[in-house]
Amino acid sequence: MKQSTPKTxxxxxxxxILRDAYRKILSQEGFRVxxxxxxxxxxxxxxxxxxxxxxxxxxxxxxxxxxxxxxxDLGRHHPHTKVIAFSNLSNQQGLNxxxxxxxxxxxxxxxxxxxxxxxxxxxxxxxxxxGG
Amino acid sequence: MKDKPDVSRLNSDSxxxxxxxxxxxxxxxxxxxxxxxxxGPGLKLVHVNKCFMRLAGAxxxxxxxxxxAGSVLARMFxxxxxxxxxxxxxxxxxxxxxxxxxxSDGERYFNLTAQPLPEVSTLxxxxxxxxxxxxxxAGEEQLQRMRAVADVIPHKIFVASPAGEIRYLSVQWEEYxxxxxxQLMSDTxxxxxxxxxxxxxxxxxxxxxxxxxxxxxxxxxxxxxxNGEYRWHMMRARPVGGPDGEIDMWVGSTTDIDDxxxxxxxxxxxxxxxxxxxxxxxxxxxxxxxxxxxxxxxSHQLRTPATGVKQYIGMLLxxxxxxxxPGQVELLQVAYESNERQLRIIDDLLKVAHxxxxxxxxxxxxxxxxxxxxxxxxxxxxxxxxRDQQVKFSPPRQPLVADIDPARVRMVLExxxxxxxxxxxxxxxxxxRLVNQLSExxxxxxxxxxxxxxxxxxxxxxxxxRVNNPLSAEVxxxxxxxxxxxxxxxxxxxxxxxDSKQGEGSTFTINLPKESRA
Numbered sequence: 001m002k003q004s005t006p007k008t009x010x011x012x013x014x015x016x017i018l019r020d021a022y023r024k025i026l027s028q029e030g031f032r033v034x035x036x037x038x039x040x041x042x043x044x045x046x047x048x049x050x051x052x053x054x055x056x057x058x059x060x061x062x063x064x065x066x067x068x069x070x071x072x073d074l075g076r077h078h079p080h081t082k083v084i085a086f087s088n089l090s091n092q093q094g095l096n097x098x099x100x101x102x103x104x105x106x107x108x109x110x111x112x113x114x115x116x117x118x119x120x121x122x123x124x125x126x127x128x129x130x131g132g
Numbered sequence: 133m134k135d136k137p138d139v140s141r142l143n144s145d146s147x148x149x150x151x152x153x154x155x156x157x158x159x160x161x162x163x164x165x166x167x168x169x170x171x172g173p174g175l176k177l178v179h180v181n182k183c184f185m186r187l188a189g190a191x192x193x194x195x196x197x198x199x200x201a202g203s204v205l206a207r208m209f210x211x212x213x214x215x216x217x218x219x220x221x222x223x224x225x226x227x228x229x230x231x232x233x234x235x236s237d238g239e240r241y242f243n244l245t246a247q248p249l250p251e252v253s254t255l256x257x258x259x260x261x262x263x264x265x266x267x268x269x270a271g272e273e274q275l276q277r278m279r280a281v282a283d284v285i286p287h288k289i290f291v292a293s294p295a296g297e298i299r300y301l302s303v304q305w306e307e308y309x310x311x312x313x314x315q316l317m318s319d320t321x322x323x324x325x326x327x328x329x330x331x332x333x334x335x336x337x338x339x340x341x342x343x344x345x346x347x348x349x350x351x352x353x354x355x356x357x358x359n360g361e362y363r364w365h366m367m368r369a370r371p372v373g374g375p376d377g378e379i380d381m382w383v384g385s386t387t388d389i390d391d392x393x394x395x396x397x398x399x400x401x402x403x404x405x406x407x408x409x410x411x412x413x414x415x416x417x418x419x420x421x422x423x424x425x426x427x428x429x430x431s432h433q434l435r436t437p438a439t440g441v442k443q444y445i446g447m448l449l450x451x452x453x454x455x456x457x458p459g460q461v462e463l464l465q466v467a468y469e470s471n472e473r474q475l476r477i478i479d480d481l482l483k484v485a486h487x488x489x490x491x492x493x494x495x496x497x498x499x500x501x502x503x504x505x506x507x508x509x510x511x512x513x514x515x516x517x518x519r520d521q522q523v524k525f526s527p528p529r530q531p532l533v534a535d536i537d538p539a540r541v542r543m544v545l546e547x548x549x550x551x552x553x554x555x556x557x558x559x560x561x562x563x564x565r566l567v568n569q570l571s572e573x574x575x576x577x578x579x580x581x582x583x584x585x586x587x588x589x590x591x592x593x594x595x596x597x598r599v600n601n602p603l604s605a606e607v608x609x610x611x612x613x614x615x616x617x618x619x620x621x622x623x624x625x626x627x628x629x630x631d632s633k634q635g636e637g638s639t640f641t642i643n644l645p646k647e648s649r650a
Binding site: 015017018021022024025028088109110113114115 | 438449
């Protein structure tokens, strides 16, 4: 399943233990992985790279996911970057907001096994002909 | 009268026309009081004046003089009066008969006096007191009426002299204390002994000061009743002035206010209790809120490490950490499942904490219910397949749309359909039916599972209720999924109910209004 051009995934997650887990999983799956502990750090990463996918936590210190989406203005600056709003069940309202602000998909953190996560990330970053 | 020797005794100079004597004779004759002079051992009348003659019905003096005073008076006032008076005449001191009616006119009353004159004669005077008597009678009648009133009203009345001595007590004192009014009036210490010892000194002080200064007063004290029990009373008294402005008497009423005081006391106690209850209720609410916040915080804090465990065990199981021996895979599998269950419970706790804290706001939108059910069924098909089960559902041909919060109702359906499978033996299918009602949609989830005992049906939708059945230990739910589901359906103004037979299966039915009222 290794891809010729590694796709870049930006993991934005304040919990280091989860950040490390996702990094290990996705690295082993052949992705180029960047990470950030909050929205502010994530904005910095966007200045250096334009990821194919952002795995975005919602509740984070300093800058939360929603504010990050507002400030990053991905549609303008990174139109090809997709976003998975990655969070807890309890933030239903926040998730709705994320979808409105440009998140492509919402996922429940605790619902996925590593393999399931990897599969979803791969599907979302696969080169698909336009309009498909 | 001019040649009567006795007249000379009225005065030393009795010559007709003699100045002083003549004046006195004229005065005697014309005095507005009936007078007669009787003399001698037979008490014969020797002089009578004009007023006496009129009363006796005589035209001339001679019709009366020479007659016994007793017989003349007997004709005028009756033999009894005459006898007593003539007997009185023989005494050396003046004698009086009072309020004697005149025989010829019973409406007229007279006082009669016999006044010994020096030597042998007696002056009898007869005063008319008809009007005075009428006034006294009217006064007495009024007093009687007032006493009658005083005796009926539910207060104890007293009248005291300007100095504070009791002159009158109404009959209520008798009824209340058991003492005769006369006894109480004659013995002020008896009255004092009726007062509660703690109130006596103050009562004496107020009483003495008010009487000294002539000020009206009001005071509360306890009085012992006929059974020896003290009851609170309020006494009010004020001075009543006479025509000269001086205090004539004191009038007072004493009212039993024991029940009233008790009611006031009870009410005060109730208010205090109500206040305490309010405070307790406030504390309970705060405690409840703190509990909700604690559950929410604890669950939140638990979730991250639990999610970490899931990821890392998952990585081992799925080969991200290299090869794992088959025996180890089995152990990891158990750890993974156990962790999944832990995460589910944390999620449930969080959901309940949110709904209980009122933090759940619905976002209703027009939703195709058939499509929603179809999604859930498809999503769970793998899980059902593992248990050799199927979820049967045929979406209606026309979309059936209702204004609901799709994410929340989806979770309710996931929960109910998942339960239906878990609580059914392997191989037993579950079916979901969607029915279009007039203003509602009805969703029924029908299983052929273990069912629910009748006694357990009521607690099924309660928080943390666990129902024992052959599969409950294996399923290991948190006991809050159905509680949360009911809360969500309630918020939609819908209903959720269950119809079940133990050993045969259960049907959970949800009714949701098509138009949102949330």
